[in-house]
Each structure stands twice: as structure tokens, then as C-alpha cells.
Amino acid sequence: MENDTIDLTTVFALCVKKFLILLACAFFGLGIACGAYYAKSSKVDYSAQVKEYNEKVTDLKKECADLEKELSENKDLKAIVDRNISTINASDINEHTANSLSSYVDMSNSLKNDISKLETSLKTKQDELKALVYPTPARAFSAKYAVIGFLAGGFISVVVLLVVMIGANYVTSSSDAEERLKAPLIGALYADKGFLDVVARSMMRERTWKNDEDGIKWFKQNLNSSVLPDRAKVCLLYSGSDKKAVSVLNQASSILSEKGYKVSSVSDAFKNPDSNAAIENCDAVILLERQFKSKWSCVNAVVNTAARYGKKVCALILC
Numbered sequence: 001m002e003n004d005t006i007d008l009t010t011v012f013a014l015c016v017k018k019f020l021i022l023l024a025c026a027f028f029g030l031g032i033a034c035g036a037y038y039a040k041s042s043k044v045d046y047s048a049q050v051k052e053y054n055e056k057v058t059d060l061k062k063e064c065a066d067l068e069k070e071l072s073e074n075k076d077l078k079a080i081v082d083r084n085i086s087t088i089n090a091s092d093i094n095e096h097t098a099n100s101l102s103s104y105v106d107m108s109n110s111l112k113n114d115i116s117k118l119e120t121s122l123k124t125k126q127d128e129l130k131a132l133v134y135p136t137p138a139r140a141f142s143a144k145y146a147v148i149g150f151l152a153g154g155f156i157s158v159v160v161l162l163v164v165m166i167g168a169n170y171v172t173s174s175s176d177a178e179e180r181l182k183a184p185l186i187g188a189l190y191a192d193k194g195f196l197d198v199v200a201r202s203m204m205r206e207r208t209w210k211n212d213e214d215g216i217k218w219f220k221q222n223l224n225s226s227v228l229p230d231r232a233k234v235c236l237l238y239s240g241s242d243k244k245a246v247s248v249l250n251q252a253s254s255i256l257s258e259k260g261y262k263v264s265s266v267s268d269a270f271k272n273p274d275s276n277a278a279i280e281n282c283d284a285v286i287l288l289e290r291q292f293k294s295k296w297s298c299v300n301a302v303v304n305t306a307a308r309y310g311k312k313v314c315a316l317i318l319c
Contacts, residue, residue, distance in 0.1 A: 049135035060129040064122060071118040078111040171294040173204050174318055180296070181287065181303065186227055187219035187317035189252060191244035191290060200292070216255065219317070223259050227315050228284050234261045235282035235311075237275055238289065239298040241268040245290040248319040252288055269305075270298040279309050288317040 085104045171177055174185045188207045190197070201208050209215040228234065234256055238249045246267045253265040264282060269275035279285060285306050289299060303313055 053132060053135055056132060057129065060125055060132075064125045064129065067118055067122040067125065071115060071122060074111050074115050074118065078108060078115065081108045081111065169296050170292055171289045171296060171299065171318070172292060174206055174316075177289070177316055177318065181299075181313050181316055183287070183313045183316045184222075184227060185318060186222035186286075186315045187215070187252060187288075187319075189215050189219060189248045189317065189319045191242075191248050191319045206291075219252070219255060220259070222315075223256070228261065228286075231260050231262070232283040233281065234263045235275075235278045235285045235306075236263055236265040236317075237269040237278070237285065237287055237302055237306075238265075238267045238294075239270045239287070239302045240290065240294055242290055242293055245288070245293070245319050248290075248317075249288050252317055256286075269302045275302065275305065276309075279306050279311055282311065284314045285311050286315045286317060287313050288319060290319050 081104050085101065085108065174188070178185055188209070189212075190201075190209070198208060207215075207218070209218075236249060236253055236256065238245055249265050249267055253263045256263045264278040266272055266275045266278050287299065287302065306313060
């Protein structure tokens with residue numbers, strides 16, 4: 001039967017599986033790398049903090065020393081000016097001494113203001129120096145980052161791998177189903193037609209229909225091919241018990257009956273004992289399975305049951 005999307009879909013499915021496995025490994029490696037990075041960076045940060053602390057202490061001590069020196073010089077100069085002022089007697093005041101006295105007084109007041117500003121600046125710098133705190137070593141936390149990175153990366157990688165393994169146990173693409181069952185797809189009568197379902201099928205390059213009639217028409221056209229013997233007794237099996245899929249099973253059974261086939265349809269064939277009799281008395285076995293819901297473990301059990309009666313699955317319907 002003509003199917004021009006099988007190769008592309010198969011490649012896509014394999015790429016997705018390999019990508020998820022690589023993604024799991026990447027998360028694991030990234031977790032370890034982040035842990036190692038933070039472990040290393042914590043040590044580097046601590047060294048940088050110590051260096052910065054020492055530089056600040058050195059700078060502040062130098063500024064304090066410069067201020068103390070300037071303050072001492074100004075105090076000495078003020079003392080000299082004040083002594084000169086005290087040596088001038090009021091009885092000796094004349095035009096020359098009056099000018100000198102005025103200059104000494106102005107200089108003394110200016111020095112007094114400078115000394116006050118220097119004392120304030122010195123106290124501020126001394127307070128800054130006292131407020132400095134020596135950095136706390138961060139090496140004690142480096143192992144924690146490594147362990148957290150290891151555990152986080154491992155957890156995420158396990159989750160991704162579980163998604164891969166769980167996804168691998170469900171019927172997904174038609175090409176994968178055809179490859180596993182060695183049977184052609186003759187029907188795509190979708191039970192789910194929601195937005196996400198349509199997007200998922202489009203991404204997987206599955207057949208999509210504008211309406212249900214197109215899907216039914218395609219199914220009927222395939223029944224005209226040589227997949228099934230004319231007027232054959234057909235055993236239509238669904239491995240699960242989902243209500244939507246059972247509804248499609250009944251629809252497919254009716255279409256097969258209209259085409260002249262004698263149909264025995266059985267749902268929950270994985271557990272239903274009626275499937276054994278239906279398989280034993282049929283000429284052809286058709287599997288109907290639901291995408292993203294049917295489990296391969298159940299499908300394989302039904303296939304193995306058919307094999308015990310010498311029957312092979314000759315066609316596949318997805319819903």
C-alpha cells in the first residue's frame with residue numbers, strides 16, 4: 001500500500017528518542033558542571049573578597065595616617081599663631097601691630113576650621129576601618145554545590161529517561177506501528193480531534209482529515225485493495241477498553257460489514273477470553289489501537305495470542 005510518509009516519520013520518531021536521551025545526559029552533565037562551577041567559584045569569590053578586604057584596610061589606614069599628619073601639622077601651626085597673638089600687648093597696639101594681629105586672628109580661625117574638618121574626616125575613616133569585617137571562608141559550601149548539582153542533574157536525567165521509556169511503551173506513530181507489526185495501516189479513524197491531538201499528529205507527519213468523512217473514505221478505499229480476502233471472516237481486536245476507541249471499533253466493524261466481511265469485534269482483547277475464539281475462527285486479524293493510549297505490552301500480548309492460533313495481523317487501524 002502506498003505510504004509516502006513512513007520513512008520521514010520513522011526518522012522523526014528516532015530523532016526524537018535520541019534527542020531525549022541526549023537531553024537526559026546533557027542535564028546530568030550540566031548539573032555536575034554547575035556544581036563544579038559553583039564549588040570553584042565559591043573558592044574564587046572568597047579569595048577575591050579577602051583581596052578586596054585587604055585593599056580597603058590598606059587604603060583606609062593610609063588615608064587615616066595622612067589625615068593624622070595633616071591634623072598634627074595644622075595644630076602645631078595654630079599653636080604658633082596663638083603664641084604670636086599672645087605676645088602682642090594691648091599697650092603696644094599701633095597701625096603695624098594691628099594689621100599683624102588681624103592677620104594672626106584670621107589665620108587662627110581658619111586653622112581652627114580646618115582642624116575641625118580634619119578631625120571629622122579622620123573619625124569617619126576610623127569608623128569605616130572598624131566596620132570592616134573579615135570575609136567568612138566559603139569553602140565549606142563548595143561541596144554542597146557539587147552535591148546539589150549532581151543530585152539535580154541526576155534527578156532531571158532520570159525523569160527525562162522515564163518519559164522516554166514510558167513513551168516507548170505506547171503506540172505513537174503509524175510508521176512505528178507498521179514496522180513493529182509488519183502490517184499496513186488501512187484506517188485512521190481518530191477518536192481525539194482536539195487542538196493538541198491535531199498538532200501532535202501534524203508534528204509526527206501523520207495523516208489528518210478535515211472531517212470524519214475523509215477518514216472513512218480512505219478506510220473504505222483501502223478495503224478494496226488485496227489486504228483482506230474477499231468475504232473473509234475478520235477478527236477486529238482492540239487491546240484496551242477505552243470508551244472512545246470502543247466506539248471507533250464499532251464504527252469500523254460496521255464499515256467492514258457493509259463491505260461484505262463477516263466481522264467479530266472484541267474490545268479489551270488483552271484480557272477478554274472471547275478474543276481466543278474470535279481469533280481461532282477468523283480468516284484475518286485486524287488490530288485497532290488508539291494513538292498515545294494503547295500500550296505495546298498489551299498489543300504484543302494480543303499478537304502473541306494470534307500467533308498461537310497460526311494467525312498473523314494483516315492490517316492495522318489507528319484511532
